[in-house]
């Protein structure tokens with residue numbers, strides 16, 4: 001897999017027009033895009049057809065969370081659109097994730113099934129208040145990652161700081177999809193536990209999700225090229 005297939009650009013835009021403008025500007029420099037709720041809903045889903053027509057890979061980041069059957073049927077929609085990757089909330093439970101795997105695999109064997117463990121917006125206090133538990137965020141996240149693997153899902157969204165321990169515990173084939181990546185030249189924005197693209201690759205991230213350092217950049221083409229260059233350095237070092 002080359003570096004372009006590992007860099008997922010987050011299309012966090014309020015309209016399809018704005019997203020399309022960036023995709024057109026980047027042309028062949030980028031192949032993989034993340035579509036979240038804002039863009040999916042505002043474009044009435046049409047952004048998916050557009051990206052498919054352009055032969056781009058899609059990470060459909062809609063974080064499905066419902067009873068097993070309902071989540072599985074939403075997942076079947078994603079699988080029918082041939083998205084490369086989509087996600088559900090691991091807190092939906094093992095039964096839900098198992099049902100998603102079962103139904104999606106009737107349609108295709110290729111879409112990567114990813115789970116979100118604990119949203120990074122949660123603080124320890126909020127976890128206690130919400131779930132009435134004394135377990136800390138790390139313990140909860142690791143337990144949910146384990147359940148994700150046991151359900152037959154392909155991987156999780158996690159911080160680049162956790163990617164190596166996830167790989168150690170759950171195996172090198174269990175995919176790690178990592179936001180919170182920042183080259184040294186980019187603003188951190190509201191991301192707290194950031195890592196550079198090179199270090200993220202060295203730390204075991206399979207896919208890097210990068211938004212604002214590219215989408216808000218005056219020269220997004222250059223930004224993508226610099227990030228890919230750093231990722232390549234990481235891959236070379238890792239394989240040596």
Ligand code: C5P
Nearest residue numbers: 010012120179180191209210211212213
């Ligand atoms: O602009 P930035 O590079 O911070 O964007 C990161 C993307 O990854 C955003 O779409 C954000 O919603 C998403 N994300 C995240 N942290 C998580 C899960 C998803 O930043 N824990």
